[in-house]
Amino acid sequence: MSPAEEEELPALDLRLTEENVEDLYEQAPCGYCSCLPDGTLVKINQTLLSWLGYAREELVARHCLQDLLTVGARLHYESFCAPLLLMQGQVREISYQLRRADGSLLPVLLSATLLRDTEGQPLVIRATLFDITERRKYEQELLRARAEAESQRMQLTVKNEQLTRINGELDNFVYTASHDLKQPASNMQGLFDELKRTASFHDPEAAHMLTMFDDALRQILGTIEGMTEVVQLQRQLDQVPRENIDLQEITEEIMRNLQPLQTGTVDFTLDFEAAPRLQMSRPALHSLLYNLLSNAVKYAHPERRPHVWVSSGRVAEGLMLSVRDNGLGIDLQRHGQELFQLFRRFHTQVPGSGVGLYLVNRLVRQAHGRLEVDSAVNEGTTFRIFLPA
Known part of the structure; x- marks a missing residue:
C-alpha cells in the first residue's frame, strides 16, 4: 500500500450511518411521486405535499398526477409527455404549473421515468419535480x-x-x-x-x-x-465612395489652391511618413483639410511668420491627422462650447462666414471619427482628427 493509503482515515460520527432512507425520500429538497400508468398517485413525498398544501390521504389513490396540473399543462401531459414516456421510457425537465390546494400556481420542472414489469408492460411512473x-x-x-x-x-x-x-x-x-x-x-x-x-x-x-x-x-x-x-x-x-488617398498629394494640392489667400509667405511642414494614406471620401477629406489649412493661413499672427504643420500617425483607434499653426489662437475657455456652431466667428477682423469649423466637425462625425482641439491665444491652435482605420 502507498503511504497515502496507509494514512488513518478521519473518524466518522456513527449517527451519519444511521440515515433513514424513508426520511430522505420524504424530506428531499425536491418533490417525488409515483403513479400508475394512467396517472393515479400511489406515493408522494412530504416535500411535494407541503408545496401543494394537501394531506397525503387527499391525494394517494384518489387523484391522478394530471389532476394537479393546470388545464394547459394537463393537455400537454396527456398529448405529449405520457406518449413520450411509453415510447422512450423517460422525459426530462418539462416545464409545468401545478395548482395548489388554495388555487395558487406552482411552476415546476418535471422529469419522469417509466418502469416496466418482467413482461415489458408499464408498471409505474416515478416523477421528480423541482420548484422553479x-x-x-x-x-x-x-x-x-x-x-x-x-x-x-x-x-x-x-x-x-x-x-x-x-x-x-x-x-x-x-x-x-x-x-x-x-x-x-x-x-x-x-x-x-x-x-x-x-x-x-x-x-x-x-x-x-x-x-x-x-x-x-x-x-x-x-x-x-x-x-x-x-x-x-x-x-x-x-x-461618393471612400478611396485610398495619398495625404501628401492632396495636401500639396490644397496648398496650391491657398496661394491667393496668402498675403505673405507661409511655411508648411508636412510629415505623413507614419501614415501616408487614408481611406475616406475624397471630397470630404479635401473640404476638411482645406478648411483647417485656410483657417491657419487666414488667422495668422501679424507679428510673426506664419507656419503650419500637417502630420499623420497611427493610434489605437486607427489614424490621427494633425493640423497645427502658430497663429492668433482661440480662447477655448470662453468659446469652447460654441467652437463648431454654424456661423460662429471668433476673429471678426478677418473676413469669413463661420462655416469652416462647422463643416470640419460634421465631416469628422460622418466618418465616425472624433476631433480634439488645443489652442492658446496669440500662440496658435492644434486640431487632431482621429479616424477609424
Whole structure:
C-alpha cells in the first residue's frame, strides 16, 4: 500500500450511518411521486405535499398526477409527455404549473421515468419535480427587460428615422432658401455698388454708413454661400465612395489652391511618413483639410511668420491627422462650447462666414471619427482628427 493509503482515515460520527432512507425520500429538497400508468398517485413525498398544501390521504389513490396540473399543462401531459414516456421510457425537465390546494400556481420542472414489469408492460411512473418559482421570476424579469429594450430600440429607430427625414427636409429647405435668396442679394449688391459709383452724399456720416451697409450686405452673401456649401457638400458626400488617398498629394494640392489667400509667405511642414494614406471620401477629406489649412493661413499672427504643420500617425483607434499653426489662437475657455456652431466667428477682423469649423466637425462625425482641439491665444491652435482605420 502507498503511504497515502496507509494514512488513518478521519473518524466518522456513527449517527451519519444511521440515515433513514424513508426520511430522505420524504424530506428531499425536491418533490417525488409515483403513479400508475394512467396517472393515479400511489406515493408522494412530504416535500411535494407541503408545496401543494394537501394531506397525503387527499391525494394517494384518489387523484391522478394530471389532476394537479393546470388545464394547459394537463393537455400537454396527456398529448405529449405520457406518449413520450411509453415510447422512450423517460422525459426530462418539462416545464409545468401545478395548482395548489388554495388555487395558487406552482411552476415546476418535471422529469419522469417509466418502469416496466418482467413482461415489458408499464408498471409505474416515478416523477421528480423541482420548484422553479425563483427561476420563473428571473425569466419573467428577463423577458420584461428584453421587451423594454426592444421597445426602446424601436422608439430609437423611429426617432432616428424622424431625425433623418427632418434633416433631409431641413437641408432641402436650407438649399432652397439659400438658392432663392442668392439672386436678390446679388442684385442688391450690384445696385448698391452702382449707387456708390453714381450718387453723391453730402452728409459727413454717409461714408461710414455706406461702409457699414456694404459690410452687412457682404455678410449676408457670405452666409447664403455658406448655407449652400453645407448642403451641397452633404449631397455630394452621399454619392461618393471612400478611396485610398495619398495625404501628401492632396495636401500639396490644397496648398496650391491657398496661394491667393496668402498675403505673405507661409511655411508648411508636412510629415505623413507614419501614415501616408487614408481611406475616406475624397471630397470630404479635401473640404476638411482645406478648411483647417485656410483657417491657419487666414488667422495668422501679424507679428510673426506664419507656419503650419500637417502630420499623420497611427493610434489605437486607427489614424490621427494633425493640423497645427502658430497663429492668433482661440480662447477655448470662453468659446469652447460654441467652437463648431454654424456661423460662429471668433476673429471678426478677418473676413469669413463661420462655416469652416462647422463643416470640419460634421465631416469628422460622418466618418465616425472624433476631433480634439488645443489652442492658446496669440500662440496658435492644434486640431487632431482621429479616424477609424
